Amino acid sequence: MKTKISLLALFLVFSISSAFAHALWIETASTGKKGQAQEVKIFFGEYESNEPDSAAKWFSNLKEFSLVLTTPNGTTKILTATPDVHFFKTSFTPDQNGTYKLSIVHEVRDIYEKAKIEYYAFADVAVGTAKVNTTYPATAALTIRPEKQGLKVGETSSHQLIYNNAPFAKQKLTIVNPARKAESTETDATGKFVFKPAEQGNYFFEAFTEDKTPGKLNGKDYEKVWHLVTYTTQVK
Numbered sequence: 001m002k003t004k005i006s007l008l009a010l011f012l013v014f015s016i017s018s019a020f021a022h023a024l025w026i027e028t029a030s031t032g033k034k035g036q037a038q039e040v041k042i043f044f045g046e047y048e049s050n051e052p053d054s055a056a057k058w059f060s061n062l063k064e065f066s067l068v069l070t071t072p073n074g075t076t077k078i079l080t081a082t083p084d085v086h087f088f089k090t091s092f093t094p095d096q097n098g099t100y101k102l103s104i105v106h107e108v109r110d111i112y113e114k115a116k117i118e119y120y121a122f123a124d125v126a127v128g129t130a131k132v133n134t135t136y137p138a139t140a141a142l143t144i145r146p147e148k149q150g151l152k153v154g155e156t157s158s159h160q161l162i163y164n165n166a167p168f169a170k171q172k173l174t175i176v177n178p179a180r181k182a183e184s185t186e187t188d189a190t191g192k193f194v195f196k197p198a199e200q201g202n203y204f205f206e207a208f209t210e211d212k213t214p215g216k217l218n219g220k221d222y223e224k225v226w227h228l229v230t231y232t233t234q235v236k
Helices: 005-013
Strands: 023-027 038-046 067-070 076-079 088-092 098-107 115-127 142-145 157-163 172-176 182-186 192-195 201-211 215-217 220-222 224-235
Touching (some): 023 201, 038 115
Antiparallel strands (some): 067 098, 157 192, 172 182
């Protein structure tokens, strides 16, 4: 099984199996229209190498994820997704202008290599005149937060990485461009990093951290928690 070089390097630092360099991510168009259905897909696998896992083979309780839609006025709704061959799919129909946020916060039921695994995935959809949606699930320990949405080629944005409700300083991230080429970047003292897309298409952001706080999950002991977050967006 191939693994993304960037994340594999991070995982090896923490002696983590490459099997869990996999990520969970959301794909959808970054803009939408009122009254028009917006398609959403959820993948699990290796984004950079374009190797999503078969939806039938997602491990542990990963298929039981909850996809939450947060509307521009702050109301939330769980979208029911159905399996396809390499992804789960669903849709929603915007009924107001603003930014719709799609989010997944998922705790893996089983312990692997003495670790509990937490997956977080985010994507935004701008409808009409849209401000950045700053509503994030309280249970998401690690988030990637865009300063701007609906970026165009050459436009600069200072995104921010937040961990446990505080800016995550000097933390490495991976950005994968539309050609599936990965580049590493690092946050500054305020948890921010610069994103300046050079071409049109889908961009994938990923960050990982390990919390060495032990605990119990379903009656079993774990020694640490692995947090893995993704954020996807389109550039036009």
